Amino acid sequence: MKNKKHLAIIDTPFNVDYSNGNISGKSVINPIKKIKDLQNIFEDKQAFKNIDGDKIIYEVQAILPVEEGREGGLFYGKTIIHPGKVGNEYFMTKGHFHQKVDRAEFYWGIEGEGMLLLMDKNRNTWAEKMHPGSLHYINGYIAHRTVNTGTTKLSFGACWPSDAGHNYQEIMDNGFSARLKEIDGKPQLVSTQQ
Numbered sequence: 479m480k481n482k483k484h485l486a487i488i489d490t491p492f493n494v495d496y497s498n499g500n501i502s503g504k505s506v507i508n509p510i511k512k513i514k515d516l517q518n519i520f521e522d523k524q525a526f527k528n529i530d531g532d533k534i535i536y537e538v539q540a541i542l543p544v545e546e547g548r549e550g551g552l553f554y555g556k557t558i559i560h561p562g563k564v565g566n567e568y569f570m571t572k573g574h575f576h577q578k579v580d581r582a583e584f585y586w587g588i589e590g591e592g593m594l595l596l597m598d599k600n601r602n603t604w605a606e607k608m609h610p611g612s613l614h615y616i617n618g619y620i621a622h623r624t625v626n627t628g629t630t631k632l633s634f635g636a637c638w639p640s641d642a643g644h645n646y647q648e649i650m651d652n653g654f655s656a657r658l659k660e661i662d663g664k665p666q667l668v669s670t671q672q
């Protein structure tokens with residue numbers, strides 16, 4: 479029949495469990511980072527060697543509804559960082575600038591306590607506290623890394639443009655200009671600049 483509109487009620491393609499942020503639905507990807515995947519991220523090399531390489535540090539669940547790199551789409555994810563330290567430095571993500579460096583991102587805290595470490599192009603670094611309900615706008619041109627400063631898992635959600643991409647190399651080569659360490663029993667930002 480000509481000009482007939484397609485009418486349909488379909489199953490919800492994705493679901494989020496608001497008690498823990500878990501994402502379900504078709505094509506949810508689940509990359510895992512173990513300590514052996516995080517070479518040169520932590521400062522204390524001896525403490526790093528003493529940890530079993532297969533220990534899981536963080537896990538991501540993500541929905542990529544369009545091809546990565548395509549302009550115009552959005553990606554949605556959840557990251558879980560397990561609690562722990564390498565020496566006195568808390569478990570954290572690799573951290574990145576976006577490949578298309580002007581692309582922004584939202585993060586929001588779901589479970590646990592942590593910090594969002596942010597660094598601009600001039601290597602100024604600062605941290606925002608993350609907790610259930612915290613909301614973080616990460617402007618373009620800002621490197622971002624998350625750190626679990628608590629004793630339970632840190633979970634947070636994220637939404638970012640499908641053409642943002644990840645530039646990990648800059649952080650692998652030069653790191654952030656500060657590290658989050660436990661000093662006198664509490665998290666403190668310690669500068670790495672001379």
Ligand code: S6P
Pocket residue numbers: 538555556557571572573574583622623624636638642644
């Ligand atoms: C993607 C977004 C997050 C991180 C995830 C892991 O732009 O910022 O999904 O990919 O938290 O961190 P990283 O630094 O290993 O990608």
Ligand code: ZN
Pocket residue numbers: 574576583622638
């Ligand atoms: Zn990002």
